[in-house]
Amino acid sequence: YYKWFNNGMQKFNKWDSKLAKLIKISFLKFNKIYGYKILTLIINKIYNLSLKAHMLYRYMKYLNLKSVQRIKKFKYKLSSGPFRYENLLSQNFRTTELNQKLGTNITYLLTNKKTYYLSIVKDFHNNQILDYQISNNLGTNFVLKNIINAWIKAGKPKTWILQSDQEFHYTNQNYQRLCNYLGIKISMSKRGNPYDIDHTESWFRTMKSEFLNQISRKKRTTKWIISNLPYEIFKSKICSKN
Template sequence: MGTKWFTKNEKLNILKYYKENGWAKTIKKFEISTPTLSRWKKAVKISGEKALEPGNGLQSKGIRRPGRPKNLNFELMTKKELIEYIEMIQDVKKSLPKSKKKKFQTIWSLKKKYKIKYLCKILNVSRAGYYKWFNAGMKLFNKWNNTIAKIVKTLFLTFKKIYGYNMLTLIINKLYNWNLKPHIVYRYMKNMNLKSIIRIKKFNYKLSSGNKRHENIMNQDFSTTDINQKIGTDITYLLTSDKTYFLSIVKDFHTNEILDYQISNNLEKEFVFKNIINSWVKAGKPSTWVLQSDQGFHYTNSDYEKLCNYLGITISMSRCGNSYDNAHTESWFGTMKTEFLYHIKRKKRTAKWIIENLPKYIYFYNNFRPQAKLKGMSPVQYRKSSLQVTF
């Protein structure tokens, strides 16, 4: 198909139509390219309507725009431009991108600080290629999906940056009934520079111990086949702006469900005993419990021994100084504090805030928070599904 020629009057009519209707409609109606229309518009602005006559255009006269230099001419650069160029090289070296899309991403992240033409030259990519990537939606890898990227970022920020790619994968699969793999979510998080909060190191503290010690029956074997088999209990501290409070929990190792919890402003034995009794009643008063605890004074006294004997609970006690023996229960405290407590600075934490919001978190943990060990289900969902299989 040959080149289409236009007379001077036709070009003027096209330009008039363009002023009234814009680029898109003009290009579509007259089947001309954007550069051609732009060239006519520029020619009229510089030389008047005479420039639209055949033979008067720059292309007809053989005048071409000079090509871009293959190398930067440092001799023509000012001192300021040279300093900027050196700083730019240092910034680019920090990331050392390997793939072309990574290079485009580096250019995009530095474009407000440096000129794009210099960045493209350093990274050995064309400006046309960069703008093509930019206009196509800035895809960071071939199978980039903007919907998945948006969901990953939204959930990451919704949960206040506490979850890494493993937990976000479970939540996404649960909410959207997908089957994403963790490495896919990791890839999106890495490319969007989403980093979860690092868990704060545990504070070491020691409590006194009584003289009623028992055998470590579990011996770090926390495996179960059903609910109400192996149970754990422990106490942790809750620091507030004016005082330290204490939290006691009872946890079923089969479902990871928190059966009951109690908060106290002192370390008297009563709130621990109440925690155990409430949990035992909620579980249906079973006679199959093996209750694991540490050697704190709440569990090494005659009252605790009498209570467990009365309820038909077998006592299992971790060895002195061996936190791994009670790790199944203690690990929940780390999860709770990272996902809930540490989001509020200690100066702003009050007893009222803890009493109002801790039940909400435990409800969220029991009823919604998915776990890989539980096949992506929450503790309550897993317990209910186990009961359905049993019956």
């Protein structure tokens, strides 16, 4: 206490002005959207550092850097098909390697003129988006193409358990036949239980908060979506597990 008092009662011990500047620049570079945990991962990856999350938290608090709040997602309903499958995961998303447990899901992308739909396949082991597809309608073709492309990029494994909800895209005969042909085990969430698909829903929430909702809908064009969405997909690789 006396050492701190004699040093002028500094609010921050071992203050590094260069590090503070780097943190502030990185925070502003990503439009104030990242909290201290994700920002720590990004700074360590980009600048090859070994910063601790609690250290970044202290710097951000002292610099008064606060991330933006996420906007609540819009909910939409789709009629469901006839096929149902057991929930093989039951919220157990733990894995020991790639290509064990994955998730697929769909969300909307609002532009100034149209509504598009985004389908993803995500590996739960490293949280990477293996493939994504965009469609201007809610047909099933873009979902099937998404799964095929992800399966090929993953090396055509026979070990997948693919988790989805019970919407039409995953309860129809074409989806069933494709998964059987590729050797994919189908797992479906229980009705009314969002936690069963939270692994994919959480990525959608983050993507919309950090990317889509950064500009108003009036300024969102189809070209802007198509040009910038790949970078958001690439960020999933940066923030994935080592």
